[in-house]
Amino acid sequence: MSEQNAANATGVTTATATAATATVSAAAKKPHAKARHRWSKEVSTVEFHLDNFESTATVLWRKRNEMIIKKGAKLRREAPLNKDGSVGLDDRWGNMLRQEHADAIKDFETIDDIVLKSVNETGLFLYFGRANGWLQFFDKDGKSINDWTVVQ
Missing domain, CATH: 1.20.5 (Single alpha-helices involved in coiled-coils or other helix-helix interfaces)
Incomplete structure (x- = not known):
């Protein structure tokens, strides 16, 4: 042996x-199954843009739990239904957020800045969250919020 x-x-x-x-x-x-993100002062100065899902917007991640959707954002008009034709949870939550901020929306466009709590909530509000918001908002150089904030 x-x-x-x-x-x-x-x-x-x-x-x-x-x-x-x-x-x-x-x-x-x-590695974690789900990516972890961390807000920083540096990211709070970056404007991120969305031009997808029949929606356009400029957003700022101003504080750890404060996302600002700048005035003039265009919202997706209708939520896509599930494959079976039913309304999904994302649709219901997105509509609830829109009702909470109804005074800042006119004809599916924001007329005032809107403050939400997270990147995901912002995606639900703008386009009913059918895609990961961390990968949908980009800075002027094409770098996503995920690229700016993911913890390695």
Whole structure:
């Protein structure tokens, strides 16, 4: 039997102990299933733009829990239905946000700046959230909010 496979004092072979250590290290470094984002002062100065899903907007992530949709944003007029023809949760939530800010909307366009709490809420408000907002808002150089804020 080689020295490498010899049992140590606890009866575990060196090869087995090394494999177990490698497994623990891999598990500790496993990436998160969902991306994590972090607001910063730097990102608060960047204007991000949306031109997709029949919607256009300029937004600022002003504070950790404060997204500003600038006056003049165009909202998607109708939410797409689910495959079975039903209204989805995104549609209901998007319409609820629009009702809460009805005084700042005229003919599917914002007439005042609107403050929401997150990137996802902003996507729901503007285009009923059918796509990940972190990947839909871009700065003037084409860099997404995700690129600016994702934690590696």
